Amino acid sequence: MKPEVNGERCMRxxxxxxTCPVNTIFLKEFTLEINDDCTExxxxxxxxxxxxxxxxxx
Amino acid sequence: MDVKEGDVLNYDIVVVGGGPAGSTAARFAAKEGADVLVxxxxxxxxxxxxxxxxxxxxxxxxxxxxxxxxxTSRTMKGAILYSPAGxxxxxxxxxxxxxxxxxLERDRFDKDMARLAVKEGADFMVKTSxxxxxxEDGVVKGVEARYLGKKFEVRxxxxxxxxxxxxxxxxxxxxxxxxxxxxxxxxxxxxxTGVNMDPDFTHxxxxxxxxxxxxxxxxxxxxTANVGLGLQFSRLKGEKTxxxxxxxxxxxxxxxxxxxxxxxxxxxxxxxxxxEKAIAPGIILVGDASRVVDSMTGGGIVNSLKQGKIAGEFxxxxxxxxxxxxxxxxxxxxxxxxxxxxxxxxxxxxKETAMQLxxxxxxxxxxxxxxxxxxxxxxxxxxxxxxxKYPELVEEFQNMI
Numbered sequence: 001m002k003p004e005v006n007g008e009r010c011m012r013x014x015x016x017x018x019t020c021p022v023n024t025i026f027l028k029e030f031t032l033e034i035n036d037d038c039t040e041x042x043x044x045x046x047x048x049x050x051x052x053x054x055x056x057x058x
Numbered sequence: 059m060d061v062k063e064g065d066v067l068n069y070d071i072v073v074v075g076g077g078p079a080g081s082t083a084a085r086f087a088a089k090e091g092a093d094v095l096v097x098x099x100x101x102x103x104x105x106x107x108x109x110x111x112x113x114x115x116x117x118x119x120x121x122x123x124x125x126x127x128x129x130t131s132r133t134m135k136g137a138i139l140y141s142p143a144g145x146x147x148x149x150x151x152x153x154x155x156x157x158x159x160x161x162l163e164r165d166r167f168d169k170d171m172a173r174l175a176v177k178e179g180a181d182f183m184v185k186t187s188x189x190x191x192x193x194e195d196g197v198v199k200g201v202e203a204r205y206l207g208k209k210f211e212v213r214x215x216x217x218x219x220x221x222x223x224x225x226x227x228x229x230x231x232x233x234x235x236x237x238x239x240x241x242x243x244x245x246x247x248x249x250x251t252g253v254n255m256d257p258d259f260t261h262x263x264x265x266x267x268x269x270x271x272x273x274x275x276x277x278x279x280x281x282t283a284n285v286g287l288g289l290q291f292s293r294l295k296g297e298k299t300x301x302x303x304x305x306x307x308x309x310x311x312x313x314x315x316x317x318x319x320x321x322x323x324x325x326x327x328x329x330x331x332x333x334e335k336a337i338a339p340g341i342i343l344v345g346d347a348s349r350v351v352d353s354m355t356g357g358g359i360v361n362s363l364k365q366g367k368i369a370g371e372f373x374x375x376x377x378x379x380x381x382x383x384x385x386x387x388x389x390x391x392x393x394x395x396x397x398x399x400x401x402x403x404x405x406x407x408x409k410e411t412a413m414q415l416x417x418x419x420x421x422x423x424x425x426x427x428x429x430x431x432x433x434x435x436x437x438x439x440x441x442x443x444x445x446x447k448y449p450e451l452v453e454e455f456q457n458m459i
Contacts, residue, residue, distance in 0.1 A: 011322070011323075013323075015223075017224035018237070018242075019291070019326060021236035022236075043291075048324075049244050049245060049324040050324050051299045051301070
């Protein structure tokens, strides 16, 4: 499963966007969008300065 | 400016991103007679601030700026470096020369840079996102954009990507590879008020408080400072976030622990070597989008401004000549690299070594330096200073002296 965003934590800083190796995360007006070509590498989860992303469960 | 769904605007140059690099590129392109439009995706230029706001002042003249008084928060007398054991090294104004700096009001600063661009004739649109490149027969002809829910086109012969760390223009153009984990710094900062550090110096804390990076405190007034850290992505184990590291640092430092946060900032910076390319046909990159952040400090403003000027002047030249192919754009590559690349590489290599240092080594370095009279604060002078007391520490850096 691709990562999920905790909208209450996310500061929309773009750290995950610039880190994503396949450029599949986008900053939207109020949230982040992670597209389906996510490879589930987890780099965005790790780079997030404030723990706003987590790997989704099934 | 208002636009309707489906409108087509015509410019010579469209700049994606209204930060210091984009505004400066726009300013110099407009000054040389080009028609320029800057698109800023956020509703306010300069806000929210994603910056520690400390900057040197050695570049004003080169950038044709009289002064930045209106966007200066506080002028510094120098810097203090702290080793993990608490050894201190004070670098005063006399030593740092014109490298001494100020702490900015960055939101104000970005608007001032935009104002200078508008003065030269550049147009701006805020709350406007570039969403894709327009290509005809494989040639870039501008960008598709959205403004208040309306889709429109900006037709231009040259697209300047000034869209920062998360640059979309660079990725659309396929200009660079993804970053290596060791070359990404992930950052977190509070603006704390009610703190007690010396308000006339910037403060840098080395060592394991911020693995692979450092903690900074940049004073905004007598009792307020931006206190933040950047740490190396590849050192994150997944248990502690940058915020956790910063909270821990603050809790353990008497100067800061009674401060209250009035602001909080997150972000990431690429501390990587200069990119192989900052151009593609019809596209040039500038600022963070072209990865010109100084790897040792993580600072990007000054390099962005210098490169922005080069980009703007070049862009106007390209418009005059009507040439936007890769061969012509190589002129831009050469010009910005002549100005910035040596130092970018040198500081990248220095960072690669500095990131490996452990707390004991930082203690020794600061100890050695605090006992001698430094003549200047170049990397070379620092290494010479350390060599006198701990020659074995300097071996790895020998080639940089």
